[in-house]
Amino acid sequence: MRMVDLIQKKRDGKELTKEEIDFIINGYTNNTIPDYQMSALAMAIYFKGMTNIERAHLTMAMVNSGDKIDLSLIDGIKVDKHSTGGVGDTTTLVLAPLVASVGVPVAKMSGRGLGHTGGTIDKLEAVNGFHVEISNKDFIDLVNKNKIAVIGQSGNLTPADKKLYSLRDVTATVNSIPLIASSIMSKKIAAGADAIVLDVKTGAGAFMKDLDDAKELAQAMVEIGNNVGRKTMAIISDMSQPLGYAIGNALEVKEAIATLRGEGPLDLQELCLTLGSNMVLLAEKAKTLEEARNLLEEAIQSGKAIDKFKTFLAAQGGDPSVVEDLQKLPSASFQYKFEASQDGWITNIVADEVGKAAMLLGAGRATKDSTIDLAVGLVLHKKIGDLVKKGESLVTIHSNAEDIHTVVELLEKSFTISHEKVTPPPLIYDAIY
Numbered sequence: 001m002r003m004v005d006l007i008q009k010k011r012d013g014k015e016l017t018k019e020e021i022d023f024i025i026n027g028y029t030n031n032t033i034p035d036y037q038m039s040a041l042a043m044a045i046y047f048k049g050m051t052n053i054e055r056a057h058l059t060m061a062m063v064n065s066g067d068k069i070d071l072s073l074i075d076g077i078k079v080d081k082h083s084t085g086g087v088g089d090t091t092t093l094v095l096a097p098l099v100a101s102v103g104v105p106v107a108k109m110s111g112r113g114l115g116h117t118g119g120t121i122d123k124l125e126a127v128n129g130f131h132v133e134i135s136n137k138d139f140i141d142l143v144n145k146n147k148i149a150v151i152g153q154s155g156n157l158t159p160a161d162k163k164l165y166s167l168r169d170v171t172a173t174v175n176s177i178p179l180i181a182s183s184i185m186s187k188k189i190a191a192g193a194d195a196i197v198l199d200v201k202t203g204a205g206a207f208m209k210d211l212d213d214a215k216e217l218a219q220a221m222v223e224i225g226n227n228v229g230r231k232t233m234a235i236i237s238d239m240s241q242p243l244g245y246a247i248g249n250a251l252e253v254k255e256a257i258a259t260l261r262g263e264g265p266l267d268l269q270e271l272c273l274t275l276g277s278n279m280v281l282l283a284e285k286a287k288t289l290e291e292a293r294n295l296l297e298e299a300i301q302s303g304k305a306i307d308k309f310k311t312f313l314a315a316q317g318g319d320p321s322v323v324e325d326l327q328k329l330p331s332a333s334f335q336y337k338f339e340a341s342q343d344g345w346i347t348n349i350v351a352d353e354v355g356k357a358a359m360l361l362g363a364g365r366a367t368k369d370s371t372i373d374l375a376v377g378l379v380l381h382k383k384i385g386d387l388v389k390k391g392e393s394l395v396t397i398h399s400n401a402e403d404i405h406t407v408v409e410l411l412e413k414s415f416t417i418s419h420e421k422v423t424p425p426p427l428i429y430d431a432i433y
């Protein structure tokens with residue numbers, strides 16, 4: 001087989017076989033196929049697309065390019081959740097203990113990553129003593145015992161995806177549905193998921209800004225999952241404004257604690273119940289979505305959900321008393337009010353600008369080597385559709401620096417207040433099976 005013939009085949013819009021895709025991914029992973037040929041292929045895929053079968057083969061070829069996490073010693077169906085990323089997305093912190101509390105095994109491998117705030121691990125490290133440096137054996141034992149554990153990323157997962165994603169980044173081929181879908185799905189499958197619930201975000205704060213693109217990506221990922229024997233479904237949810245109120249690491253832990261008690265922001269709670277009931281259903285802990293949702297609501301009301309969070313923290317060295325005493329979480333030296341500049345209705349809160357403001361405060365990493373300030377961030381008091389008075393606080397800025405003028409400038413650009421009333425955007429646009 002020659003790479004040049006395969007590039008030509010795709011350039012001419014033909015379907016590549018499993019053997020051909022395996023040849024490409026193996027060759028690219030072990031450097032026998034050079035970047036320039038892989039770039040040409042990525043561009044051909046960008047223009048000509050891939051069939052559902054090709055996407056499934058590409059995904060599994062990338063899964064097989066490196067280590068695969070073996071979760072077979074964990075009892076039950078392991079359902080993973082993946083979000084395509086947004087601003088102030090506190091869902092994982094809520095969902096993991098929530099679904100674990102009704103018996104769904106949550107074996108979460110998590111990274112740190114770049115972004116407006118840290119990843120799930122950074123957020124949890126706001127709890128004194130909590131750590132994810134546990135052995136694989138302890139990880140498995142903890143999930144069997146408590147139904148929940150989180151471990152740091154280890155091993156060499158999907159090296160083909162790592163290499164190809166970096167190449168796409170510099171060859172203008174990131175924005176291809178088959179390539180994005182196979183990239184995301186390969187990572188979830190290599191991490192050991194039996195079933196997958198996807199939260200595909202749409203709106204200004206999302207990777208897929210446009211609703212139709214988000215639906216197409218969701219459909220593509222669901223097809224891949226189901227074609228390779230992993231039951232997969234997707235929710236399309238709104239990210240035109242931040243989710244919940246808190247954006248920041250310790251601030252989001254607080255918000256998660258409130259939500260696990262049934263006292264959190266309604267949008268965050270609703271999204272968690274929607275994603276969570278689909279996880280419970282795929283894990284076969286309920287027969288219908290309605291039954292699954294009832295189980296989760298009951299877990300919140302009875303205190304089972306928040307108790308599970310405490311058990312989880314304590315099992316990994318964290319101080320569970322933070323749940324009762326939120327003062328034990330890191331807090332910033334200064335709190336400033338960002339106020340409404342006029343009376344009216346809030347018609348827009350540009351999520352990614354608010355995210356940038358949180359990052360400027362130090363809540364997230366701009367580069368791999370930046371350090372995170374767990375205490376800082378933003379707490380919104382208003383959302384789209386709310387009526388406000390001039391001078392009313394829209395956001396509390398939690399900062400460890402006295403000079404916040406660049407943060408304020410970003411917030412000024414983010415909020416639009418108008419004399420005309422608007423209806424808030426829907427939280428959930430669609431569910432794709």
Ligand code: URA
Pocket residue numbers: 165174179180181183184
């Ligand atoms: N996120 C990924 O993991 N892969 C892509 O290709 C795009 C976004």
Ligand code: CA
Pocket residue numbers: 087088089090243244245246247252255268
């Ligand atoms: Ca939030």
